[in-house]
Amino acid sequence: MTFRRRQLLQAGSLGALGLSLPAVLRSEQRRDSSSRRRAKSCILFFMEGGPSQIDLWDMKPSAPQNVRGPYRPIATSLPGMQLCEHLPLLARQMHHLSVVRSVSHTFVDHNASSYFMLTGQAPLRGSQLIRGSSPSNAPPYGSVLAKLQPTERALPDYVHLPKRMFNCGHFIPGVLAGFLGDTFDPFIAGDPSQSDYRVPGLDKQMGEERFGRRRSLLGLLDRGLDEPRPPRSVTRKDVFYEKAFSLITASEARDAFRLDKESEAVRARYGMRRSVAGVRGGGLPHLGQCLLLARRLVERGVRLVSVWAGGQAFDGHKQHYKSLTDGLCPPVDRGLSALIGDLEDRGMLQDTLVACLSEFGRTPKLGQVTSSAGATSDGRDHWPHCFTALFAGGGIKAGYVHGRSDRLAAYPVADRVTPQDVAATIYTALGVDPRQRIHDQFQRPQTLAEGEPIAALFA
Structure with missing residues (x-):
């Protein structure tokens, strides 16, 4: 038979x-033989929840008190560029980064906006918002790279850390491969900061x-x-x-996947904070070790590793500054600065694109309400009209600020950048033609990104 x-x-x-x-x-x-790869790999840090542009990366010290908040700006290694006082380690690495202060769209929903930023495709199916995973969804960057630029190494081409995130009854879209099929879904590797960490599916x-x-x-x-x-x-x-x-x-x-192969000094450099208080305060106890694992994976040929903050960590509707000060800024400052410095020290930064994205920013004014979740007097609601993205390595210009917001960090006044432009920039850095077409499950051609790469980042 x-x-x-x-x-x-x-x-x-x-x-x-x-x-x-x-x-x-x-x-x-x-393989796409017509495209020249600039970066070999990408580490995508997704700051889920929406960090405040005005409190972290685009500070306005001359704005009214209910706009600027209590934080002070500090000087950085990039002359003329200031950063939040609670990011002192990252401030020393800013000469390696490009800061895009004019990302803008119009969607206030977490899930839909995440999909937009992670695929470069508008989060609409007809008149309905795309708020969950679906076989009809557009694929994220990692799935596209796994499809167009597969490797022959033992490791997966696309790895996601630490897990898929759930919000408002749906897994947040922009992680799974969508119409490319589950063959190109990420390998979800879990939380390496756990003392009993085992890679899912690889135990004895x-x-x-x-x-x-x-x-x-x-x-x-x-x-x-x-x-x-x-x-x-x-x-x-x-x-x-x-x-x-x-x-x-x-x-x-x-x-x-074995972080115990790293020295204690390296692990501590990235951050090993796993305090209960940090978790309860909306902290990121997993972040440092996830970023370290991401470095190990791209070092061994993985095309894209996505690391998520998780748990809507940056969604500061209330107690916004307490969460930033106690739970969010310390691990971001330590982990992200360690990643940039470590990649540079190892000679990997030029071959590795680091992209720090979020679905949107926060309202210019404290207590301003833009969504059903609202905001208390010490909180900021969702704000997609102007926010910040960070890039480093992978052929991206170092020590550069692109775009400019108004005096309240509310709207771009120069060089507006759309999520489609962000997608085109990422694909271009990785040697993929953003105008290339791939076919959906019905064999219909779909353009990867309709936007334009930010030319100034490659000058």
């Missing part, structure tokens, strides 16, 4: 044999011997194919099945 492998896959038979990991990693191998319960038996069984199934020339994506020598096998068996792949 012969079997069609496609039928077995459709029936879920291989999944029953413990082969779900290869299915997740398998893809159609395709699926050891080499057990996985090898399943691999042999797959070979038997393949020999039963009644198709004389099976499609390339389902041939016995499927390199993406081999990648899945290597991810479990290759010491190089396993070692990539």
Whole structure:
């Protein structure tokens, strides 16, 4: 009796044999030979919740008290550029960064705005906001890179840390591969700051011997194919099945996730804060070690690692300054400054694009209400009309400020940048033509990004 492998896959038979990991990693191998890659990899830090531009990166010390807030600006290593007083370590690294102070759109919903910033596609399906994951969604940057620029290494091309985030009844979109299919979903690697951290799916319960038996069984199934020339994506020598096998068996792949291979000094440099008070205060106890793991992964060839703040950490509707001072600024300051400095010290910064994004910023005025969540007198509501993005490495100009906001950091007055432009900039830095078309599940061509790359960042 012969079997069609496609039928077995459709029936879920291989999944029953413990082969779900290869299915997740398998893809159609395709390279874009017409694009010249500038950066080899990308680390995307997504500051979920929406950090305040006016309190952190675009301070207005001459604005009224109910606009400027209590924080003072400090000088940085970039002459003329000031930063929040609670980011002193990052201030020393600003000569490596470009600051874009004029990102702007019009959506106040967390989920929809996240999707916009992480895909470069408007968060609308007809007249409905895209607020959750869907097979019809546009793919995020990591999925596109996994599709267009796959590697032959054992590690996944796209890794997400620490986990998928949930908000208002939906997993926030802009993480999964959408219409590219779950083959290009990220490998979700968990929280490496946990003392008992184990990479999901790579523990000894699926050891080499057990996985090898399943691999042999797959070979038997393949020999039963009644198709004389099976499609390339389902041939016995499927390199993406081999990648899945290597991810479990290759010491190089396993070692990539082992932070205990780093010195205590390096781990401390990134931050190892896991205080209960930090968590309750909306802190980011995982951030430093996630950024360190991201560095280890791109060092070993992973195309894109996304690191999320998580838990709507920057969503400062109330007790805004307490959260920033106690729980948010310290780990961001330590972790992000360590990442930039470490990449530079290792000679990796020019090959690694670091992009720090958020779905939007915060209202110019304290207590100003723009969403159903509102804001107390010590809080700031959602504000998509003007906010800040940070870039470093990957061929991006260092020590540069792009765009300018008005006196309240409320609206751009020069060089407005859209999420489509952000997407085009990221793709360009990674050697992908943003005007390139990929096909959705209905084989309809879709342009990666309709915006324009920020030319000044590449000058």
